[in-house]
Structure formats: structure tokens, C-alpha cells
Amino acid sequence: MRVADRLEAEAKMTVHNLYIFDRNGNCLFYNEWNRKKQAGISKDEEFKLMYGMLFSIKSFVNKMSPLDMKEGFLSFQTSKYKLHFYETPTGLKFVLNTDLSVSNARDSLQHLYSNIYVEHVVKNPLVPEAQTLDSEIFCSKLDSFIKALPFYSPRAA
Template identity: 30%
Template sequence: MTIYSLYIFDRHCACVYYHDWHRTKQTRPAMEGGLLKAVSRAVAPRQVDSGTTAAPSTFSSPRNTLVSTTGAVVAIGEDPSAGTAPPTATVRPGVNTLTFDEEAKLVYGVILSLRNMIKKLSGRDEHFTSFRTSTYKLHLYETLSGYKFIMLSDPSTDGLRFVLRQIYSGPFVDYVARNPLVPMDSREQGIDNEYFRASVDRMVRGLSVFA
């Protein structure tokens, strides 16, 4: 069992934070203008003027093992060591190669669609918390303020909603909500706080399901 990645979306449906631990390859950087600033250095848009990509995140794991052949949510990006080869050279059969902003939109779209379907079919007393496929399991925790914490893990992992709740009530409240230097609902910038990123990284790596 292992944990793949964490997304945080605000009430405006924008991805404001991303962190990954086990992926086969890093997702392709977001397109210019498709992602808020400071979401993650690992997925920041390419710098067209300098011809280089943004520096990878300090806490990005070199052990990336997430693979999906469905092409539905998880993207397989191009190898950073491959130089400036065109994107078509890295596409493999059965794999949908997406930029990070496209991937984030798909993740949020799946959450929104399933949540609405459950509310219509089961009533207001039922809440969507997770779903499982053959390659991953998605966990959701939504706050009263509209923030959505989404974690992807191994399909055999038990429910991790309590972990997302701990991330919210701990590092998020301490380093984001109570920090006047971190803009909330700015629609221009993500969660730019290395203390929060380091705390989340330490918390997730300390879990028994993290491998």
C-alpha cells in the first residue's frame, strides 16, 4: 500500500496545492495561464522566455511508481531527462498524456459529478467520501468553507478521510488559515508556504500505509 498524491481545491474550483510522492513520471507542467502561482514548483508552467522548466519541488519524491492505463485521471508526463524532445515522442499506447492543469480539471470534474450523482440518488444524508478503481483509490474530505482535500492512494488502502481531516485541522489551519501572509480566495495564487508543505510531507510519510 502507498499514497500517490494530494490535491487541494478552493471554493472557486481552482487547484491551490499539489504534492506527490509515488508516481512513475512527473506529470507534464501546466500550460501558461492554466494554473495558479505557487501551487507546486514541480508542475509550474514552463518558462517560455528562458526555455527552461520550473525547478522541481524540494519535497518531490524520486520514488514515483503511480501508473494508470485508463487515461481517466492520472497522467503520464514526459521524462525531464529526455531534453527537448516533442511530446509525441513520449506518448505510449493506452496512456493519456496530460498537462497538470488538464489533470486537475479531470480530478475535480470526477469529484463534482460523483458528489452530485450521490446527492440526487441517495438524498442529502449521503456523502461522497471515496471511490476505487483497479489502479487507485480516491479519498475526499470537504470543509464547510468549500475547500476540497483529495488524496490518491493504492486501491487496497483503507479509508484515508481521517488523514485529510488531520491535514486540514493541523497544518492547513496553522500555516494557511491563520497566516495573514497566505492569501485566501485570491484567485491568483496557490498555497505558497513551505512550512505547510514540509508539515504535510512529514505527516504523510509517517503514516503506516506510506511505502
């Protein structure tokens, strides 16, 4: 594949990045697939800002909702991207940023948690708890999973 073709294909990919936070706001994992613009701050500062924003949005949504909500905050979008949010019963938070064309990634995030995170992190005695994830098998399985998502594929021109 020519470099120009590869760059054009990458520009059409719709998954930008993924964060995984523990219940205390520590970023356990971060990866990028097609992030064009960096925040201009350290990754640690970015992680703190992202977690703080999630905490604030969740609180706002729960307080302002006219009805009792089982699910709470699921996603939000800007003019350039959509943030998808999934929180496990144990307080793990999965945040996936995608293109606006992705309507709902909740099932994908649930699958990622139950079939990849639980199987390759929780059930793996070699992966220490409450630390950043640097498991090669987890990273490999995650990358394969993300690249197989229907909304990861290049969009039609």
C-alpha cells in the first residue's frame, strides 16, 4: 500500500482512543488508534482532566435527570467526536472516543470489558491489580478487537 493511500485510510478510521480508569480515577490503560490532535499537556494531566470531566458529567446527569436513571451517563458528542462511556459494577470506567458517525458503542464496551479485560486481566495472575496495564496479550487482543469493529473500518468516501 502506498504511503498516501495508507494515510488516507487512516484519516477515515473512526476510533480515536480508549481510556480505562479504576474507581479512584487512576488511568489503568490508554491507547490511540487515530488521534490527530494532542492535548498539549502531559498524559497524566490529560488523564486527570478526562476523569474529572467524567465525574462532573455523571454527577450533573444524575442530579438533573427528571427521572430515576438506571444507566445514567452513556455518551456525549462535540462537533468533531463522540465520547462513549461504560462503567462496570466494580467502578471501572471505559471511555472510547470515536467519529460522530458511531451511534452507540455501549455493546462494544461491554464486550471489551467482559470478554477481553476480565479474561486477560482479571483472570490473569501475572497482571498485578490496581496498576497500569502493560500486558502484551491484553494489548494484542484489544487491538484486534478494536480493528475488527464495524465502525473502525474506513468510511465510504
